[in-house]
Amino acid sequence: MFNNPLTHWLIGYEAQRKRMLIKAPAGPLRDFLSVPFPALYTPFDQIPILAVDFETTGLDAIEDKLLSVGCVELNHNQIMLGSSYHEIIQTEGSLKADNVTIHQITDDQKDQGKSLAEVVEQLLKRLAGKVMLVHFARIERQFLRQACLELYGMAPPFPIIDTLVVAKKRLDKRDVAYDPSELRLSALRTTYGFPEHYAHNALNDAIATAELLLAQTSERGENISLQQLIL
DSSP: OOOOOHHHHHIIIOOOOOHHHHHHOOTTOOOOOTOOOOOOOGGOOOOGGGEEEEEEESOOOTTSSSEEEEEEETTEEEEEEEEEEEEEOOOOOOOOOHHHHOOOOOHHHHSSBBBBHHHHHHHHHHTTSSSEEESSSSHHHHHHHHHHHHHHSOOOOOOOOHHHHHHHHHHHHTTOOOEEEEGGHHHHHHHHTOOOOOSHHHHHHHHHHHHHHHHHHHHOOOOOBBBTOOO
């Protein structure tokens, strides 16, 4: 019923932001909610975007924990490398060996990381007034919402652009069967001629996702607005 982006915007993102601003406690969450989201008609090259990636101890946002956060700003068709942010988060317990093999974060590094509160505060500062860019939104959206619930007792709305969804819509239009593995970040980057990147590092993956979005929007060769990209 509510799949139209404009409907989402009118009764969803902005409405939720305004309602939650009234109830939000003073601090990082209230500061985040105090800044309006970009308008749906904003042209792509004028959308303030923050590419975000998480490494986690697993896939369950309630049972598992955020392990690292990486992000970088994307403005005016440029990746602002000077805005890069990467932090490992201190979590309790020992990491599983197979998990360490993937993200290469050791127990020693994790034990010396910053607190979840510090890292989420920094992320919300960077996200204020921006659209979050991710690849496969379920992970980032669920883990960030859960972190906000734990820290502030409230989970704010997060307008999101998902490069996986952008790619899926393009493939679906061809009306030809495709392998879901074609939607992986590395596979899509290969399609656009990007070199391999060091994956499963939160900052590297955030930058890789920003590069992919620039390629996806450039390919369309038309004036694109936020409404055409937002989840």
